[in-house]
Amino acid sequence: AELELSKMGWLLDMTKLRLGGIIGEGEFGAVYEGEYVGQRVAVKTIKCDVTAQAFLQETAVMTKLQHKNLVRLLGVILNKGLHIVTELMIKGNLVNFLRTRGRSVVTSIQLFRYSLDVCEGMEYLESKKLVHRDLAARNILVSDDNAAKISDFGLTKVVSKEADKAKLPIKWTAPEALTKEKFSTKSDVWSYGVLLWEIFSYGRQPYPKMSLKDVQAKVEAGYRMEAPEDCPANVYSLMKLCWEQEPRRRPGFPKLREKLEREMGKRSPG
Numbered sequence: 001a002e003l004e005l006s007k008m009g010w011l012l013d014m015t016k017l018r019l020g021g022i023i024g025e026g027e028f029g030a031v032y033e034g035e036y037v038g039q040r041v042a043v044k045t046i047k048c049d050v051t052a053q054a055f056l057q058e059t060a061v062m063t064k065l066q067h068k069n070l071v072r073l074l075g076v077i078l079n080k081g082l083h084i085v086t087e088l089m090i091k092g093n094l095v096n097f098l099r100t101r102g103r104s105v106v107t108s109i110q111l112f113r114y115s116l117d118v119c120e121g122m123e124y125l126e127s128k129k130l131v132h133r134d135l136a137a138r139n140i141l142v143s144d145d146n147a148a149k150i151s152d153f154g155l156t157k158v159v160s161k162e163a164d165k166a167k168l169p170i171k172w173t174a175p176e177a178l179t180k181e182k183f184s185t186k187s188d189v190w191s192y193g194v195l196l197w198e199i200f201s202y203g204r205q206p207y208p209k210m211s212l213k214d215v216q217a218k219v220e221a222g223y224r225m226e227a228p229e230d231c232p233a234n235v236y237s238l239m240k241l242c243w244e245q246e247p248r249r250r251p252g253f254p255k256l257r258e259k260l261e262r263e264m265g266k267r268s269p270g
């Protein structure tokens with residue numbers, strides 16, 4: 001995989017990278033802001049027991065993906081571990097973004113835009129037959145021009161969240177994925193429903209005040225979250241469609257996009 005990346009020009013030159021301060025803390029190491037030949041970038045360092053080789057394999061997947069709603073990979077640097085260099089998403093992750101700004105700053109139309117952005121990114125991933133497995137607002141980043149982009153795609157498979165059940169994000173993972181490890185685009189759709197809930201609640205923790213154990217048992221028995229405060233009824237209906245117990249009954253991302261666009265059309269002037 002290393003050879004492949006080098007051939008394709010994805011191996012970057014460490015000497016051309018200027019590292020700045022830490023802007024985030026990831027599961028596998030710090031995230032830095034920096035500059036690479038004049039472009040502002042984010043640098044994710046990977047220090048964990050997963051081999052750099054395995055990450056390179058996944059990064060190879062990322063190199064094949066390009067979409068306005070996916071955080072763009074610039075390349076990787078191999079230097080005492082792996083550094084993944086991506087475009088800098090100056091406004092950080094969507095959870096913090098919505099929490100810090102809140103209802104007085106972010107309009108409901110903007111909430112629709114973020115939802116649509118993520119949906120379009122997922123539609124693209126689906127078209128590439130890729131399953132994200134960790135779709136959640138914390139993995140959505142906001143650009144300086146207010147576009148929402150999906151990050152962390154392709155990485156989740158390597159860290160084998162499927163092998164390590166303890167690490168599954170219970171509140172975001174579809175029942176069949178939790179119990180039978182059946183991950184699919186339709187399990188991503190379930191997570192997208194939870195993400196919609198996060199967006200329209202301005203970054204609240206899903207299933208507030210419920211323990212993980214309770215969530216899993218209750219959801220399995222048919223319990224679903226209530227609508228966030230002031231959430232448009234049609235958006236809540238979409239969430240509930242995403243949370244159909246039977247994966248086949250959940251809509252696909254193209255359908256979700258259509259429905260979101262229709263709702264937005266009713267609201268935005270012109």
Ligand code: ADP
Binds near residue numbers: 090138151
């Ligand atoms: P992990 O998935 O390993 O937990 P993340 O990719 O979620 O790590 O990164 C952790 C945090 O670092 C994010 O929540 C975000 O605030 C920040 N971050 C990550 N990538 C970028 C980026 N490209 N631009 C700006 N901030 C980023």
